[in-house]
Every structure is written in C-alpha cells, then in structure tokens.
Amino acid sequence: MYVAVKGGETAIANAHRLLADRRRGDRALPSLTIGQIIEQLGLAVDRVMAEASLYDRSLAALALKQARGDMIEAIFLLRAYRTTLPRFGTSLPIETGRMQVERRVSATYKDLPGGQLLGPTFDYTHRLLDPALLDDEAVEEPALRETDGTPIMRVSDILDGEGLIEPDGNMPEDHLAGDITREPMEFPMPRDLRLQTLARGDEGFLLALAYSTQRGYGRTHPFVGEIRMGLVEVEFEVPELGFAVSLGEIRVTECQMVNQFKGSAKAPPQFTRGYGLAFGQSERKAMSMSLVDRALRTDEFGEDVVAPAQDEEFVMSHCDNVQATGFVEHLKLPHYVDFQAELDLVRRMRAKHAAEQTPDTDQQEAAE
Amino acid sequence: MENRNEGFTGGFPDAVYNSQTVFRTLMDCMARPGSLGLVTPELMPPSPLGIAAGALMLTLCDHDTPVWLSPKLAQSNVAAWLAFHCGAPLTREKSEARFAFLEAGAHLPATGLFALGTQEYPDRSTTLVIEIEAMEGGRPLNLTGPGIRDVTPITPRGLPADFLHQWTDNRALFPRGLDVVLTTGRQMIALPRTCKITALEV
Amino acid sequence: MNQALQSSPETGRKRGMDLLSRATRPELEAAWQALDDRPAHEMLRGPETGLVMVRGRIGGGGAPFNLGETTVSRATVRVADGAIGHGYRLGTDRRAAELAALFDALAQSEQHQPFVEEALLARIEKRQAEDAMQRENETAATKVDFFTMVRGED
Numbered sequence: 261m262y263v264a265v266k267g268g269e270t271a272i273a274n275a276h277r278l279l280a281d282r283r284r285g286d287r288a289l290p291s292l293t294i295g296q297i298i299e300q301l302g303l304a305v306d307r308v309m310a311e312a313s314l315y316d317r318s319l320a321a322l323a324l325k326q327a328r329g330d331m332i333e334a335i336f337l338l339r340a341y342r343t344t345l346p347r348f349g350t351s352l353p354i355e356t357g358r359m360q361v362e363r364r365v366s367a368t369y370k371d372l373p374g375g376q377l378l379g380p381t382f383d384y385t386h387r388l389l390d391p392a393l394l395d396d397e398a399v400e401e402p403a404l405r406e407t408d409g410t411p412i413m414r415v416s417d418i419l420d421g422e423g424l425i426e427p428d429g430n431m432p433e434d435h436l437a438g439d440i441t442r443e444p445m446e447f448p449m450p451r452d453l454r455l456q457t458l459a460r461g462d463e464g465f466l467l468a469l470a471y472s473t474q475r476g477y478g479r480t481h482p483f484v485g486e487i488r489m490g491l492v493e494v495e496f497e498v499p500e501l502g503f504a505v506s507l508g509e510i511r512v513t514e515c516q517m518v519n520q521f522k523g524s525a526k527a528p529p530q531f532t533r534g535y536g537l538a539f540g541q542s543e544r545k546a547m548s549m550s551l552v553d554r555a556l557r558t559d560e561f562g563e564d565v566v567a568p569a570q571d572e573e574f575v576m577s578h579c580d581n582v583q584a585t586g587f588v589e590h591l592k593l594p595h596y597v598d599f600q601a602e603l604d605l606v607r608r609m610r611a612k613h614a615a616e617q618t619p620d621t622d623q624q625e626a627a628e
Numbered sequence: 629m630e631n632r633n634e635g636f637t638g639g640f641p642d643a644v645y646n647s648q649t650v651f652r653t654l655m656d657c658m659a660r661p662g663s664l665g666l667v668t669p670e671l672m673p674p675s676p677l678g679i680a681a682g683a684l685m686l687t688l689c690d691h692d693t694p695v696w697l698s699p700k701l702a703q704s705n706v707a708a709w710l711a712f713h714c715g716a717p718l719t720r721e722k723s724e725a726r727f728a729f730l731e732a733g734a735h736l737p738a739t740g741l742f743a744l745g746t747q748e749y750p751d752r753s754t755t756l757v758i759e760i761e762a763m764e765g766g767r768p769l770n771l772t773g774p775g776i777r778d779v780t781p782i783t784p785r786g787l788p789a790d791f792l793h794q795w796t797d798n799r800a801l802f803p804r805g806l807d808v809v810l811t812t813g814r815q816m817i818a819l820p821r822t823c824k825i826t827a828l829e830v
Numbered sequence: 831m832n833q834a835l836q837s838s839p840e841t842g843r844k845r846g847m848d849l850l851s852r853a854t855r856p857e858l859e860a861a862w863q864a865l866d867d868r869p870a871h872e873m874l875r876g877p878e879t880g881l882v883m884v885r886g887r888i889g890g891g892g893a894p895f896n897l898g899e900t901t902v903s904r905a906t907v908r909v910a911d912g913a914i915g916h917g918y919r920l921g922t923d924r925r926a927a928e929l930a931a932l933f934d935a936l937a938q939s940e941q942h943q944p945f946v947e948e949a950l951l952a953r954i955e956k957r958q959a960e961d962a963m964q965r966e967n968e969t970a971a972t973k974v975d976f977f978t979m980v981r982g983e984d
Contacts, residue, residue, distance in 0.1 A: 313898035315884065316921065346880040347691045348902055349715055353885040353894045360962060362969050370976060378972040403971035404964075414890060428889030437885065437894045442692060451888060452895035459886075459897050491965075494900065496882055496918060499711035500635065506848040507882065507902055508920035514890060537886045539898055636874045636906065636914055643878075712906075713875065 283328045297321035306511075306540025307331060311581060312338035313441075313460035315510050315539050332462075332581050339582050352495040352504055356514045356537070360491040361412050363541075367484040368518060374412030379489065380541075415486035416516050416533065425518065425531040447573050454556055454576065455549075459538055461579030463545045469569040470551035477567035478555045485518035485533070489541050513542045517550035524562040532561065635708025638672035640686055646671070650687040654809070657818035662771040662780035664763065665816045674705035676731040678759045680811040682709075688755070689716040689727055696725035696742075696754070698734040725754045732759040732812070736788035739798055739806055750803040753821075757809045761786030763817065768828045771819070782817060784810055795825050846937045846946070849954045850930040851919040858929035861949040865942075869909040871932060877905035877917075877924035903927040913938040 284291065298305055298321045308320040312335045320338060327333035363379025366372055378384075419425035429451055431437075438453040449457075458466065473480045491509040498505055515536035523529035534554025536546035555569040565571055578584060640646035646669035657665040665680075673682025689695050695716045697706060702718065706729070710716055719725050722741040730736065736758070745753035760766075766785030769792075772778075787810075798805045798821060805821035819825070850858075862868065879901055886897040904918045905928040915935025917927040933950060936942035 310898070314881075315898060315900035319901065319922070342881060342899060345901070346878075347715075347899070348880045348882050348904065349691050350883045350896070351885055351900075353887045354897075356886070356890050360965065362965060363972075376974040377969050378974065379969055380972075402968040404967040405971040405973065407966050407970040416890065428887065428892030430888070431893035435893065437896055439883065439896050441896075441899075452893060455886075455888060456896045456898075494882070494884055494920065496902070498916065498918065499715060500708070500906075501843075501916065503844055505844060505916075505918055506851055507900075507918055508851050510884070510900060510920070512886075512897075516890065533889055535889050537897055636908070639875065643875075 283326070292325055294318055294321045294325065297324055303541060304329075304331065306542050307463060307545070308334045308338060310539040310542045310545055311335045311460055311462060312342070313539075314338050314342045332585050336582050336585070349496060349499075351507070352497060354492040354494060354510075354512065356488065356492060356512065357414050358492070359412075359488060359512075359514075360509070361488055362490040362511075364412055364486065364488040364490075365484070366415050366486045368486075369415060369418065372413065372415060372418065374410050377412075412488070414516075416518075419485070419518070419531060423530075426527075426533055429533075429535065445576060447576070448559065449572060449576060451553075451557070454572070455535065455537070455553060457576050457579060458536075458549045458552055461549070462581035462584070463542070463548065465579050465581070465584075466548035466552055467544060469555070469575065470548035472567065473551050473555050473569045478569045479563065480551065480554060481520040482534070482551060482554070483518045484547070485516040487513070487515050487543060487546065489513040489543065511540055513538050513540065513546040515543070515546035515550040517547070517554060519554050521561065526560070526562040532557070635674070635705050635712050638674065638682075638709070639713045640669055640671055640683075642669075643686070646683075647687040650683045654684065654687070654816070654818065657809070657816055658775075658807070658820050660775050660780075661773065661820055661823040662776065662782050662817055665818070667814045667816065674709050676704060676759075677701065677706045677709075677729065678732075678811050679814045680816045681729060681757050681759055684757050684809060684811070684816070685710060685727070685729065686713055689714040691715045691717075693726035694719040694721075694724045696720070696722050696728040698728075698730040700731055700734060701729055722754070726752075728754050728756050730756070730758045730788075732761055732786060734759075734788070736791060736794065739794045742806055744801055744806065745804040747804065750805075753804060753806055755807045755809065757811060758788065760784050760810050760812050762812055763810075763815050770826045770828060771823050772826070773823045775820075775822075784817070786812075792825060792827055795819075799824065843934070843937070846951055847916065847918070847930075847934055849951045849958075850917060850933055852958055853926070853930065853950060853954050855923055855926045855929075857950065857954065858926055858933070861933070861946075862929055864949055865936075865945065869911070869932075869936070871907045871909045871935070873905065873928070874908055874914065875904070875906040877903060877928040877931075879903045879922045879924060905931040907931045907935055909935040911939055 298317050301324070304324055305317055305320045308324055308331060309315050309317070312320065319341065320334070323334035323337040327337060361377060363381060364374065364377045366376065416425060431450065431452060435450070438450065440453055440456050472478070489511070491511055493509055494507045495504040496507050517534040517536070519532045519534060521530055521532045532554065534550035536550030536553065538545045538549065552569055552575060556572050556575060558565050558570050568574055649669060650667055653665040653667065657663055667680045667683040669683065671679060671682055671686065673679060689710065693716050695710060696719055707718060710718070722728065722737060723743050725743060728742060742754035742756070743752060745751060762785045764783050764785065766783045766787065768781060768783050771780040771782060802821060807821050808819040810817050810819065881899040882902045883899050884897045885894045887893065888895055900920055901922050902918060902920060903922055903924045903926070904916070905924065906914065906916050907928065908914050909932065913935045915931040915933070917930030917934060919927055919930060933946050937946040
C-alpha cells in the first residue's frame with residue numbers, strides 16, 4: 261500500500277522566512293550591495309560565472325548574495341535562471357591572441373615578446389593576514405608605466421616555429437562544435453565537448469584531479485607555457501545584418517600547459533599541450549582544466565588509461581557540481597516509503613537469518 | 629526598402645503569450661489528430677507563408693532547429709523573416725531539418741529524405757508543415773489511432789499528390805517517422821506519426 | 831568628414847554598433863534627452879534578453895568549442911523615416927539595448943548622423959581608448975625587469 265502524505269507548508273514557509281533573516285543577518289549592519297560584491301568579491305563572482313557557465317557579473321553577484329555566499333547554491337541559481345532565456349545564437353570564437361592583457365606569465369621563457377606581466381596576483385604575497393583591512397583604510401592607486409607597444413605574442417607560437425610542439429587542436433573538417441547543454445553525453449566524447457564540460461566543471465574537483473596527475477596518477481611533466489588573463493571582444497554574427505557586431509568585452513583566463521611527450525606509435529617525441537579557458541579571473545581553474553584536458557587525451561597519443569584523471573567517463577560524469585550536489589543532497593529529502601520498505605525487508609531477512617542460524621547451532625552443539 | 633522590411637515586420641505582437649497560445653493549440657491538435665486548431669494572434673507572415681504556418685514557425689523554430697524551406701519559400705521573404713524572428717538556421721539538407729515548410733501546391737519530396745529519428749531518439753525527426761487549399765471539399769479520409777476514440781473523418785483539399793502513399797511508408801517506420809501539420813489560413817490539423825489514414829471511396 | 835562617412839556604409843555601421851554596445855545607460859539616456867527631435871518609433875522585436883553561446887578555440891587558435899553562455903539584450907526599432915535600427919549588448923539592460931537600436935537607426939539618416947557621432951560615438955571611442963590605455967599602463971607597471979646576476983670569476 262502506498263500512502264501519500266501532505267504537510268509542512270507552514271514549516272517550509274517559516275523556514276524560508278528564517279533563511280531570509282539569517283541571510284540578512286544583523287540589521288544594524290548595512291546590507292551588501294550588488295556593486296560591492298562585484299567590486300570587492302570579484303573572484304567569487306568569477307567562479308560563480310565560470311561554473312554556472314553564464315557570463316553576467318551582476319546576476320552572479322545577486323546569486324551570491326541570495327545564496328549567502330554558498331558558491332554551489334549560487335551556481336545552481338544562475339544555472340536555473342539561464343534555462344528561462346532563449347538563445348539568440350553562437351558567438352564567433354573569441355580571439356585570446358588579441359586579448360587586452362591584464363596578466364601574462366610564462367614559466368618556460370624568461371624573455372618573451374611582451375614580457376612577464378604579473379598583473380593583480382596573489383603570487384609572491386606572504387599570505388599574512390592584513391589587519392589594515394579591518395578598517396576602511398585608503399588604498400593606493402595602481403602604479404603606471406608607459407608601454408612600448410610590443411604585441412604580447414602567444415608562447416605556443418614561439419615553440420611552434422621549431423615544430424617541437426603540437427599545433428592548436430583541430431577537429432575533423434566537417435566537425436560541428438557540440439553542445440552538452442543540448443545533447444546528452446555520449447562516450448567517447450570529442451575534445452571540444454570535453455573542454456566545454458571542463459570549463460563549467462567544479463574547480464575543486466578539477467584541482468584535485470590535476471594534482472593527482474602531478475603526483476603520478478597519470479603521466480605528465482607539465483610546464484606553464486603561458487597564462488594570460490584579460491578582456492576579449494565577443495562578436496556575434498547578426499543574421500538580419502549580414503555582418504558580425506561586437507556585443508562588448510568579457511574577461512577570461514587562458515592557460516597553455518606544455519607537456520613533455522616521449523613519443524609513441526601514434527606521434528613523434530614533442531611537446532604536447534593541455535588547454536584551459538575559463539570565464540573571469542580564474543587562474544587555478546584554467547590551470548587545472550589544462551592539466552586534466554591533457555590527461556584525457558590518451559587516445560590521441562596512444563597512452564594507457566591508468567589513473568582517474570585519464571578516465572574520460574569518470575571525469576566528465578562527475579565534474580559538474582550542480583549535478584553532483586543534486587544527487588547527493590536529494591538524499592536528505594523524505595524517503596519514508598523507500599525506507600519503510602527497506603526496514604521491512606531487513607526485518608524479514610533477519611528473521612530468516614535467525615531461523616537458519618538456530619538449527620546450525622544445534623547441530624554444532626550436537627556434534628561436540 | 630519595402631521588401632527588406634518584410635523580413636522584420638509581421639511577427640507576434642506579444643511573442644511570449646502568443647507563442648504559448650499557439651503551442652497549446654498545436655499540442656491539442658497533436659493529442660487529438662484531425663481536430664481543427666485555430667490560430668488567433670494577429671500576425672502577418674510574408675507570402676506565400678500562411679498565417680497558421682507562420683505562427684507555427686514563430687512558435688517552434690529557434691536557433692537550435694535547422695529549418696528546410698521548399699524552393700519557393702526559400703526564395704521569398706520567408707527566409708529573412710525566419711532569420712530575424714526565430715534565429716533559426718536554414719538547411720538545404722532535408723535530413724538535418726527539425727522542421728520543414730511547404731507552401732500550398734508545393735511538390736512533396738520523398739519523405740524518407742527528411743530526418744526520421746533513430747531508434748534511441750525517435751524524436752529527432754522532421755516535423756512537416758504543409759499548406760493545403762482548404763480543410764473541406766477534398767477526398768474523405770478516416771483517421772484512426774491514439775488520441776481518436778473511434779474514427780475522425782477529414783476532407784482536406786489540396787494534399788500533395790502522393791501523400792497517402794508516402795504516409796503508409798512513414799507509418800511502417802514507427803517509432804521513427806515524420807509528424808505532419810496541415811495548415812490553411814488560420815487553421816491547422818495535426819497528423820502525428822501514430823495516425824492511420826484510410827481513404828474512403830467517393 | 832568623420833571616419834564613419836569616409837568608410838563604407840557597412841563598416842561605418844559596424845563601428846557605430848560596436849561602440850553603442852559599450853555605451854553606458856546614462857550616456858545613452860543623456861544623448862536621447864539631448865536630442866531635439868526625438869523621432870516616433872515602433873518596436874519590431876524586443877527589447878528582450880537572451881543568451882549567446884560564447885565560443886573559444888582549442889589551444890587558443892584551433893577548432894571552436896562552446897565555452898559558456900552570456901546574457902545579451904537586444905532590440906530592433908523602426909523610426910518614422912523608415913530606417914531600422916538594431917541594438918545588441920552584453921547584459922540584461924533592455925532599455926539600453928532599445929536606446930542603442932534607436933541611435934543605430936538615427937545614425938543611418940544624414941540629418942541625425944552628426945549628432946549621434948558627436949554626442950555618443952566619438953565620446954565612447956575616446957573613453958574606451960583612455961580606459962584601455964590606463965589598464966595597459968597599470969599592467970605594464972607589473973612587468974618584470976630581469977637583472978642578470980654574474981656569478982663566479984672568469
């Protein structure tokens with residue numbers, strides 16, 4: 261028999277009211293503004309945009325405020341919002357080579373055209389808490405320096421000149437870029453779809469996988485060829501005009517990870533590359549993504565799948581934190597009927613078990 | 629100038645509510661094959677596209693649905709209208725089309741050339757929207773199948789010449805196959821792939 | 831003669847639309863208010879907010895892949911003289927998209943083109959160049975100057 265139950269409306273309404281209260285916190289303190297979140301918690305905003313797979317700083321900040329700073333909840337909110345909007349189309353591919361660079365470093369070449377530009381980085385800070393931030397102390401304006409106008413060349417183009425590095429990844433001529441938000445996942449998955457999945461994947465999950473490849477779970481010997489962060493133009497081909505117009509600029513972070521490769525039956529010794537690209541200033545994410553991208557390319561290089569980071573189905577199926585949290589968190593919702601059934605089953609199994617045990621014991625005793 | 633404008637005007641006055649209304653109408657028609665649906669919103673698709681066919685285009689087609697147009701429609705302002713209001717890509721490959729539109733009197737290509745879906749995803753097939761002359765006055769046909777209690781008689785006038793023959797082939801593919809909507813002016817009737825059509829002797 | 835009139839109509843229009851997508855809402859409102867003869871107009875589409883899928887390239891320059899979506903607002907208007915204007919911009923500001931569409935339509939008439947150029951396009955272009963220069967100089971100040979340390983004796 262199945263008994264449907266209802267109830268809890270008042271409890272739910274009051275729980276949400278209490279949630280709103282706790283979110284707001286002490287009314288004596290001013291409420292956070294969206295502008296403050298965008299300006300002062302910008303990297304949290306960036307992470308929400310990257311993993312929600314939706315670029316909109318204001319909405320990401322709103323989501324963060326509404327979610328009380330819970331990143332995955334904020335990502336979930338933004339993902340839910342995007343499903344309410346029609347899609348106008350697809351942009352032309354952004355050209356990271358023409359980026360208005362705000363940071364660019366290479367670990368492989370000291371002197372490279374355009375130089376090492378540190379930008380706004382946590383690197384080289386001492387990781388000491390700064391009590392000055394307890395008060396609203398004035399912050400210095402950034403230093404300025406004239407530029408010599410040298411184009412900031414892509415590091416992969418430097419190595420490419422010698423033929424020592426694989427070229428940018430190409431797909432077969434007739435391949436149309438797939439879209440995981442439109443078609444269900446199928447394995448094996450082409451690299452373009454893997455990159456889309458990784459770009460929206462959970463930063464923590466990808467970081468752990470990337471770390472595992474460095475610790476020996478999958479063969480890699482990586483160098484950061486280049487990390488660049490800055491503004492790129494988004495251009496959109498407008499059907500009614502017959503030409504592409506610019507929609508504005510977005511900030512992205514790109515990582516070119518260069519890996520030594522000894523060569524195999526399929527490819528000669530060379531440097532191979534893993535690629536990472538993420539919305540916003542999301543360096544850890546872009547780096548992790550590039551390591552995992554490279555690890556997953558076992559098929560192209562004839563490598564054996566021996567580690568989790570190389571297992572396409574495992575990585576692709578588990579890197580989305582909205583899916584993951586949905587399945588894990590649903591366990592706390594009422595399962596009363598399922599559990600009653602299990603309870604009944606376990607009782608019966610125990611009774612049967614006990615019934616079987618008893619004669620056994622008797623026999624054993626008899627034998628002794 | 630006037631010609632160019634035709635691609636821009638004549639869309640739904642209220643895109644959200646109008647498309648929901650038309651979607652509901654189509655859904656009811658699909659659920660009860662042969663029943664007559666009426667498109668109420670004011671819209672003016674470029675000729676030779678009919679009002680109901682235009683309403684279906686605005687309601688169903690978007691960026692993710694490649695559309696095939698009959699040669700005559702493809703040369704008309706319908707192509708620009710489709711691009712502006714729906715953002716849907718045109719395709720010359722019938723097998724890539726999620727929707728296909730034919731004006732009244734257009735030649736019906738072999739239905740097997742359109743997307744017929746796969747066993748795993750039978751929904752990935754083309755929906756054909758065919759304009760006819762009138763819903764009455766044609767050869768009497770009886771519809772039977774899911775969504776029909778006993779039998780629904782229809783008398784469409786101006787069906788493509790070998791439509792009935794092709795429909796028999798289409799039925800044999802089930803669960804794969806095309807779905808068809810017949811339109812004339814503001815009216816539509818739906819013929820989902822489950823529908824059996826029997827021609828009555830006149 | 832200004833740049834827009836010297837170039838082909840298409841590149842002139844593209845330049846205008848590109849710049850209008852960067853205009854702030856206050857800039858657009860101010861220019862609209864400053865217009866003496868605000869034309870009657872009808873909306874042909876929108877203003878509406880939707881999504882555009884942003885593509886990247888594998889390895890930075892290879893085959894395209896879908897990176898993620900962005901919000902985009904757009905509008906299409908027809909002004910009294912029959913000109914049709916389109917406004918497209920990142921974000922959810924539909925009013926700004928509508929105003930951008932109006933100015934795109936106005937920029938197509940000889941009568942209003944100089945106003946649009948002066949009140950909006952030239953200003954946005956200047957502000958954009960200044961912002962880019964500022965950012966570039968801020969970034970350049972964080973450039974590493976390496977000093978070669980000589981070790982040992984020769």
